[in-house]
Amino acid sequence: MSSSADTLKAAAQAVRENAYAPYSKFKVGAAVRSASGVIYAGCNVENAAYPEGTCAEAGAIAAMVAAGETELVEAFVIADCPAPVPPCGGCRQKLAEFAKGDAKITLATMDGVTSETTVGDLLPGSFDADFLDQD
Numbered sequence: 424m425s426s427s428a429d430t431l432k433a434a435a436q437a438v439r440e441n442a443y444a445p446y447s448k449f450k451v452g453a454a455v456r457s458a459s460g461v462i463y464a465g466c467n468v469e470n471a472a473y474p475e476g477t478c479a480e481a482g483a484i485a486a487m488v489a490a491g492e493t494e495l496v497e498a499f500v501i502a503d504c505p506a507p508v509p510p511c512g513g514c515r516q517k518l519a520e521f522a523k524g525d526a527k528i529t530l531a532t533m534d535g536v537t538s539e540t541t542v543g544d545l546l547p548g549s550f551d552a553d554f555l556d557q558d
């Protein structure tokens with residue numbers, strides 16, 4: 424793994440420690456690298472009203488947008504599970520909103536198993552702004 428990939432992984436691993444997951448006990452960390460090269464991290468934040476919980480990817484993307492950036496070029500997602508954690512459908516759509524199809528997404532377990540994919544492979548045929556009437 425290159426040092427830039429290591430940095431992204433380290434950010435995802437570190438933020439996962441702060442995940443608030445008292446209900447599922449499933450802590451997730453995500454880190455995205457923006458087009459400017461800055462890394463933004465997020466963890467899942469659950470709620471007693473279950474549907475109000477938010478995913479790690481959503482947190483990382485929100486941090487990026489809050490900082491004034493709207494393109495991510497790479498992401499790393501990590502959780503303690505037997506196989507690299509697959510982003511949920513909603514997070515695939517959120518990633519697709521802010522990334523080109525070839526943006527690299529690395530999914531990982533805590534045991535060091537990783538799987539590399541792209542935003543386009545995670546969500547083929549995605550609905551995007553091109554489908555909206557924007558005159």
Ligand code: THU
Pocket residue numbers: 444447449450451466467468469476477478479480500508509510511514
């Ligand atoms: N979760 C994420 O944060 N990201 C994913 O990619 C998969 C699922 C969270 C949502 C919830 O807090 C917990 O994992 C169990 O579903």
